[in-house]
Amino acid sequence: MDIRGQIDAWLARLANERKASPHTIEAYRRDLAKLLRYMQTQQLPSFDALIPHRMRGFIAAEHRGGLSPKSLQRLLSSCRSLFRQLTREGLLTHDPLAGVHGPKVHRKLPQVLDVDEATALVEGEGGEALNLRDRAMLELFYSSGLRLSELIGLCWMDLDLEAGEVRVLGKGRKTRIVPVGRHAMAALCAWGEFEGREPNSPVFRGRHGAPISPRAVQARMKTLALRQGFAKHVHPHLLRHTFASHMLESSGDLRAVQELLGHADIATTQIYTHLDFQHLAKVYDAAHPRAKKRGVERSEK
Missing domain, CATH: 1.10.443.10 (Intergrase catalytic core)
Known part of the structure; x- marks a missing residue:
């Protein structure tokens, strides 16, 4: 089975056995299509040909291409999930992502109503x-x-x-x-x-x-x-x-x-x-007599 067939088989298993949603399957498919394109460009015939050095190059290239840190982390997660399954099936003998990390994601706090x-x-x-x-x-x-x-x-x-x-x-x-x-x-x-x-x-x-x-x-x-x-x-x-x-x-x-x-x-x-x-900090700044200046500093940040 070629690399595309291995990906298709894994996605089918996710849908049928793990009951993953169509949205999740499609997200995995888009991520792994990027990996396939990279492997074709580098003329890599199998997942065993992937090593951490090559995977770092792949992630760096996607980053330079404009992929956000959050999307890069999801891309790495998709690759890890596939590699784990291939390892369990004996189709992969090493971890291509050993020691490979994506850029740190600045987590934006969600807005809420009072x-x-x-x-x-x-x-x-x-x-x-x-x-x-x-x-x-x-x-x-x-x-x-x-x-x-x-x-x-x-x-x-x-x-x-x-x-x-x-x-x-x-x-x-x-x-x-x-x-x-x-x-x-x-x-x-x-x-x-x-x-x-x-x-x-x-x-x-x-x-x-x-x-x-x-x-x-x-x-x-x-x-x-x-x-x-x-x-x-x-x-x-x-x-x-x-x-x-x-x-x-x-x-x-x-x-x-x-x-x-x-x-x-x-x-x-x-x-x-x-x-x-954040709520507690606002209460503190508004109520504590020694926190007035600190509250001003917070509002300026």
């Missing part, structure tokens, strides 16, 4: 059908920290309105149970009474009874934010960030927030500790 902004956004106004649906969607986003794909994939049978829980299918096709707050419960009940609660029917339907599309949710949130005069860019993941930040700020329990968000790696959740520190 409590008043979040409340104003999710409560909206009016009792018409569209407003009932919007209220239920936004309350559920903020109440339970769902991803957009998780929300649009919900059916009524996934909601336990008596227990206040929702079962969601997250990344890697992993299922988790997430609590639903009382305001979200009330909004979902109101929407369910209007819409009907057929167990196999999507909670939020678009045209022809299919689940509402991601674009429709994004466009609706943008419209609602503009109507209320929000200066921030409002999108579904903003409410997930806001949920995580507010939960961590109130509880201080990083592990619990990790479970609620469905993060496989707690390092992904730890970014919200930086947001929490």
Whole structure:
């Protein structure tokens, strides 16, 4: 089997055995296409011909070509995953990425809403059908920290309105149970009474009874934010960030927030500790009599 065939076989295995999403498969395919082009340019017939020195050259070339540090790290991750599988199958006898590291990624802190902004956004106004649906969607986003794909994939049978829980299918096709707050419960009940609660029917339907599309949710949130005069860019993941930040700020329990968000790696959740520190630092600067000058210094940075 040639190198392209080995990549195709690995991607098929990811899709069939590990149930990776089409989006994940396509991201791997794009990354590994870069590696294939490099190997063809260097006239390397097999993955065994790759050595750390060549891989450093490959990464450096992609960097010079304009690939961002974050994209380079993802490219390295894709290559590592492929190489591990080839090693397990006995098709690779060494690690081509031994000692190879990408550039350090400056992790940008996500923007969040404060409590008043979040409340104003999710409560909206009016009792018409569209407003009932919007209220239920936004309350559920903020109440339970769902991803957009998780929300649009919900059916009524996934909601336990008596227990206040929702079962969601997250990344890697992993299922988790997430609590639903009382305001979200009330909004979902109101929407369910209007819409009907057929167990196999999507909670939020678009045209022809299919689940509402991601674009429709994004466009609706943008419209609602503009109507209320929000200066921030409002999108579904903003409410997930806001949920995580507010939960961590109130509880201080990083592990619990990790479970609620469905993060496989707690390092992904730890970014919200930086947001929490920023909040504490602002409180300190505003309240401590010896911190006034320090607060000015912070604002200048």
